[in-house]
Amino acid sequence: MSPLPFSKISSPLNALLAATGLVAVAALTMPDVAERTRLILAVLLGGIWAVYVLQLIETLVMQRTRDVRDRMPAIVIDMLAVFVPLAAFLLVGSRDQSLCCAIWLLKPLRDSTFFRLMARVLTNEAHNLIGVTSIFGIVMFSAALAAYIIERDVQPDKFGSIPQAMWWAVVTLSTTGYGDEIPQSFAGRVLAGLVMMSGIGIFALWAGILATGFYEEVRRQDFVRNWQLVAAVPLFQKVGSAALIEIVRALRPRVVPAGAVICRKGDTGDQMFFIVEGRVIVATPNPVELGSGSFFGEMALISGEPRSATVSAATEVSLLSLYSVDFQMLSTSCPEIADIIRKTALERRGATPKA
Structure with a gap:
């Protein structure tokens, strides 16, 4: 028995349904929307949810057991798309019920290979990523400690404790610079410059590790695919x-x-x-x-x-x-x-x- 159409909804259609639902969710947060329009948007959300229910049911019932295991990430996303809005309807106040439909952001990714690729990259590069993250934590705490010692008497309301200074360290390391906490002393500003440069280097390491990991994984996949293609040519089947x-x-x-x-x-x-x-x-x-x-x-x-x-x-x-x-x-x-x-x-x- 072959799957019925709902279980074979294409990625573009999933994306269209999800985008329509998210537009409806955004519109429902506007206070000046008429009640009639709210009702239409709510019915639209209900219709999309019903389509997702049918898709989930048919996927679970019609697919073979082996296929269900292979498509487990997609099935999990389908289940979240159905049960999270249902739980919101049953348990959350009417004002915020529609917000849980934002889980449909995952629907366009249900058939994507990106999650598996990302998992392999993170697994392969775990040691390097943990190492850089450890360096980030050490630099962040050291910067917060130094800022606390230097600025605590100048700005006790902002640098009066290490946890308070930690916010400044995070913002400075990421070079975001909100400007809500700024060192006033000369030593504090020198420290801020050093922390900024350290942050640039650390984020560059993260980006470089991930980029290298993606490149190696894609090259490995290409090699395996090319190997299969080459092995299918009779001329090459007898070589070592x-x-x-x-x-x-x-x-x-x-x-x-x-x-x-x-x-x-x-x-x-x-x-x-x-x-x-x-x-x-x-x-x-x-x-x-x-x-x-x-x-x-x-x-x-x-x-x-x-x-x-x-x-x-x-x-x-x-x-x-x-x-x-x-x-x-x-x-x-x-x-x-x-x-x-x-x-x-x-x-x-x-x-x-x-x-």
């Missing part, structure tokens, strides 16, 4: 792991829609292509169709000649491209692969040109 790693690093994935031209006759060629999925048509006097596992465009890399035929996608095609520079490196690291490509190129030259 070390050689396959070199091939994965050399090849670039590319998806071409049906009907698109991949290369044109007479163009200068700087890359050849391996077909992972789909079919291409080589426009020779007797057109030839190539499918999964085939490759073309190798003559341009080996002989440097212009393309001898136009190749277009008969269907949507998943390709792996190999540039001339990478082909030279591949010839050194995987000579058996390069020999097969050269042998095929010579056979094709003796037969019908294949770009």
